[in-house]
Amino acid sequence: MAAAPRDAPKPPTKKPYRGRRGGDAMGVAWSSRAAAKRDVRVAVIGDQGTGKSSLVATIATGRFPADQDGGVAHVLPPARLPVDYFPARVPVTIVDTSSSPDGNKVLIAECQTADAVVLTYACDRPSTLERITTFWLPKLRRLLQSKVPVILAGCKVDLSDKQQQAGLENVLDFIMCTFREVEIYLECSALHRIKVDEVLYCAQMAVLHPTTPLFDKATRSIKPRCMMAFQRIFSLYDHDKDGAVSDAEMNAFLVRCFKVSLQPAEIADMKRVVQQHMIGGVNDNGLITFIGFLYLHVVFIAKGREETTWTVLRKFGYDNELVHGFSWWPRALALQRRPIS
Ligand SMILES: Nc1nc2c(ncn2[C@@H]2O[C@H](COP(=O)(O)OP(=O)(O)OP(=O)(O)O)[C@@H](O)[C@H]2O)c(=O)[nH]1
Numbered sequence: 001m002a003a004a005p006r007d008a009p010k011p012p013t014k015k016p017y018r019g020r021r022g023g024d025a026m027g028v029a030w031s032s033r034a035a036a037k038r039d040v041r042v043a044v045i046g047d048q049g050t051g052k053s054s055l056v057a058t059i060a061t062g063r064f065p066a067d068q069d070g071g072v073a074h075v076l077p078p079a080r081l082p083v084d085y086f087p088a089r090v091p092v093t094i095v096d097t098s099s100s101p102d103g104n105k106v107l108i109a110e111c112q113t114a115d116a117v118v119l120t121y122a123c124d125r126p127s128t129l130e131r132i133t134t135f136w137l138p139k140l141r142r143l144l145q146s147k148v149p150v151i152l153a154g155c156k157v158d159l160s161d162k163q164q165q166a167g168l169e170n171v172l173d174f175i176m177c178t179f180r181e182v183e184i185y186l187e188c189s190a191l192h193r194i195k196v197d198e199v200l201y202c203a204q205m206a207v208l209h210p211t212t213p214l215f216d217k218a219t220r221s222i223k224p225r226c227m228m229a230f231q232r233i234f235s236l237y238d239h240d241k242d243g244a245v246s247d248a249e250m251n252a253f254l255v256r257c258f259k260v261s262l263q264p265a266e267i268a269d270m271k272r273v274v275q276q277h278m279i280g281g282v283n284d285n286g287l288i289t290f291i292g293f294l295y296l297h298v299v300f301i302a303k304g305r306e307e308t309t310w311t312v313l314r315k316f317g318y319d320n321e322l323v324h325g326f327s328w329w330p331r332a333l334a335l336q337r338r339p340i341s
């Protein structure tokens, strides 16, 4: 299906980080799997009539396929969206699927090749939300072992009534607590173009900047591997190894990751926030400690700004599993590699 280029959708809080290849002054190689990712494939699955094809068509063409115009085909061909659809400039392919038993093999294959799954239910049919917990999420777990992020999309929100919605909240809370592969749930309407692009945007962000390796949603805490990564990064800037970074060291870190440095007043503001919210985040000498440094990243994650945290991690060579890519290129070896003239 030909996808029509349209105005860029809004939600990005910040341009996702787009990395570059090659080492830098510290010799850290860029070797992230996500960094190497050149496109994102999103499969849209769910019960019959929940609005899958209408969602795909509306995203791809910018128009809702009205029933009087012949409606929408049962299953649409995959739509590759223009590269500039989202600011990350990573092309997204959105794949419609069939919910009929005949299409099960194809559905399984599509799920297994997808980088993210959009799982639909209809806001005006609570039974389809029930089926998310009893059928779809268990099926996806069996197929994907929770390794692929899932965006739960409540379609046709224009048809839902307030009372019905209130009843669904508990089920949604249960889903978010029980199925950690579900990154987020959104209610949308293809008919009224409500949060349609956001559904896809969240799917793309879940692939490029996943939360799961960083944060345990159940315990609301940073995962150990992420903590270790930040410990290592912090120690690179804590030159005198006193467990805290000076303002100059903090700025060196910011310049390296974001190419910005803060004015003394801005650093003072940042410390004030850390001090107010994190005991031990700032030491007696007024310097940010490791706990304070970590707190700043927890705030980013809690605010849904994972891309900021990933910008840091990828700058220091971490991949999506938070494995540190090969890295320290010994100077002697680098010299040996020079061509002999
Ligand atoms: N009011 C309203 N109707 C919608 C919306 N999205 C889809 N529909 C209607 O819901 C019906 C089913 O939509 P489809 O997009 O065909 O659903 P599907 O999940 O692809 O259905 P199958 O392919 O048969 O499984 C159609 O009549 C659509 O016009 C929406 O946002 N609001």
Ligand SMILES: [Mg+2]
Pocket (backbone or CB within 6 Å): 052, 053, 054, 073, 074, 075, 076, 096, 097
């Ligand atoms: Mg369909």
